[in-house]
Amino acid sequence: MEKAGLAEFNVKIVESCLVPPCLPSPRATLYLSNLDNQPLVRTDSNVLLVYEVCENVLPDPAKTIREALSKVLVYYYPVAGRLRKKEDGKLQVECTGEGVLFVEAMVDKSLSVLGDLDQLKPSFKQLLFRFPSNTAIEDVHPMVIQVNHFACGGFVVAVSFQHMVCDGRGVGQFLKGLGEMARGHVKPSIEPVWYRELLKPKNIPVHDLELTKEKIESTSDSWIPLIYKESTQMSLTLDFETVKYVKDGIMLECLDNCTTFEIVAALVWQARTRVLEIPHTQNVSIFFAVDVRRSFNPPLPNGYYGNGVVAIGAQAIAHDVINQPLSYLVNMIKKTKMSLTNEYLISIIDTDQFLLDIYSNQANIILSDWRWLGFNEVDFGSGSPVNICPIYWNENGPNISNGFVFVHSPKRKCDAFKVIVWMPPQEFNLLEIEIEAITNKYVVNGSNY
Template sequence: MEKAGLGEFNAEVVESCLVQPCLPSPRGTLYLSNLDNQPAARMAFNTLLVYKASENVLPDPAKTIREALSKVLVYYYPVAGRLRKKEDGKLQVECTGEGVLFVEAMVDKSLSVLGDLDQLKPSFKQLLFRFPSNTAIEDVHPMVIQVNHFACGGFVVALNFHHCIFDGRGVGQFLNGLGEMVRGHVKLSIEPIWDRELLKPRNMLVHELEFIEEKKQSTSHLEIPPIYKESVQMSLTLDFETIKYVKDGIMPESIDICTTFEIFAALVWRARTKALEIPHTQSVSISFVVDVSRSFNPPLPNGYYGNSIVGAFAEAIVHDVINKPLSYLVNIIKKTKMSLTNRYLRSIIDTEQFPANVHSNQANIILSDWRWLGFNEVDFGSGTPVNICPMFWNENGFNLSNVFLFLHSPKRTNDGFKVITWMPPQEFNLFEIEIEAITNKYAMNS
């Protein structure tokens, strides 16, 4: 059912320009690490940050943000360059100083037309300029920012960034630095560090790939259910009480202290598996993105904004996913995270043997926790965003198959979080029923 206020609108572009660093910046070619070049990072991502009208709203958000962007690019000058492909196919950055593409647009409706961004409409594509899919990598800007003014006085900052230059936390660091410049800071509170050479392969390769090979073998023989093309963006919100009931119920079952992510990754894994009605003898896997910046020895420095993420894979038999205590799944997820040691990480960087892509199998799922990337803290002078949402579209519409994202609740409370995913509506309904059944069980036992 369509939510109240959610509908179509028109966005008219009033200006498009390249924003360059306001001071001369270094020229030359910069190395991108093997983590920057891993398959999962060789793509662009889109994000919307929504700001409601307030007494402190900027008189001209686009102009102010554009001027601040030229200042922050002095620190992040590689972002004003261009990607280049080497002979071996890997990407590097050529520091040209050409600039970031900046677009300003006017929307003829109020922010209420967006709803909670739970269901995206075709007109939402107008909020962000995007290069055609067949554009050569050399012609794509590593970053595009579009500021959309709404009739109510609120605005939406839409960001397109190439993942090989930033990981999610790195983008959050960049945006918060941009916000500081908007608010009149003379310098950034966190100085950005490029230094991708910190993750260069070692001369002597250390092969420690049993974990990866096991996952490749186990995922390659899975029975593949039909791939749905009618998937749409759906979401559900887990409130504080629900989270507390489940955590309180899990803690006595588990040997170790569990994080909220580990518990609700297990919850999503079980509910999704039950909703798909997969044969109980089949294996299913869960992949989740882990920030490993502190797992290296020595840890990556504060301010490093390159990719320091790795996909971790856990696997179990469907019968166990559905029937064993939820703490069983939590412990599998925890052990998988703990396996990402410095020695293991260095070995996959050395050999470029990154874990297999599970997108191709509808039974497997991928989770990413966006709550700690810093997007919800970005302040352009009128307060933090009231909502944050990814915006990914392909030939089948707004679709990121098999993926679940954890985000802060749009209600701006610290009490819960929102889960965004892409499913056919009928499948999502079953998933939501399973989530409710599992959480209700813990609530009744509290």
């Protein structure tokens, strides 16, 4: 008998079409900020939203979502346009009104073949339409939506979006608005704000900042292990009780509050560095994306769906990452987050100096927290998704080998959350062992209090 979640399946495309706004939209060329043009977001991001059969089952999810899409694009009309390159290489959006690519597909099995999306099989990439990697940026649609009907009556909505046009929080806002239109709302409850000119360089000199050249150059180093050729997208499940034991122990050590993100970031940084057996004198960096909408003075307006994220990083030699207590790493991460002042943000936007290819050194870790982007609140009329999951593929398989993404666990596992990782299976197994060994110390000590 085939194990649930590990089965292969076939996806048949029923229809593929462009969905334009249902009303005429403005024709204009729109500015993209330096945050939209930073190197790290010149890529696409992808997410699967899983919907089980329920009492309020939609009779035709694809039709419902397609019609709602044409309505929500009246408010998000730039998403129906196309990216264009300027002479200086920067990107902008031409509002053409052409529309979002919409794909309807049928899957020959029930949702049970997906399991909890803890491990992705090659057939899973059929759920998501992606343009070939050599497609010119002018020919890539800012957003693609594929609705997959499963034999059981459940469905999966797969969304691919160009990160240059909107970040994860912006897409979450868009999808929640799409769901509202599908449920009969006249307009989205949050009015979208494009106004990227808010982040135009102001050319105000800022001094005494540990700025970009030194930090950028330090992201690449001499030791780069072999690129993973057979990475698999898998997930770690961390229950809240264990994380609470770790958090309580660390707060006793450092006499300061800390967040779950800071705890788990430190945990995976230490565990993965041990697994890779990195030379002890080697610098090891941890990078994470931070939402800076509220860090500006004044903050970016509610409804802003452009890129409001900046990647920042902390660095230590491998010996310290491996051997120092977890509280040491937590404090490093906390200090790094505190460095994102309004002055620092203005300076990197003005100078257009962002972290470059932080993925090139396999010793680095790159973290992203998807728990608060709103994907788990997207309701097309049959309730919110029972599971969400990022999915990344190139022609040869998953294309991230040092990324970690925090997501909510499936609804039936509400006492935990997941960390999506891309690693060879044998190294993933070692990572689980290391994390268990680290957390067990805190659990045992906590149980003795």
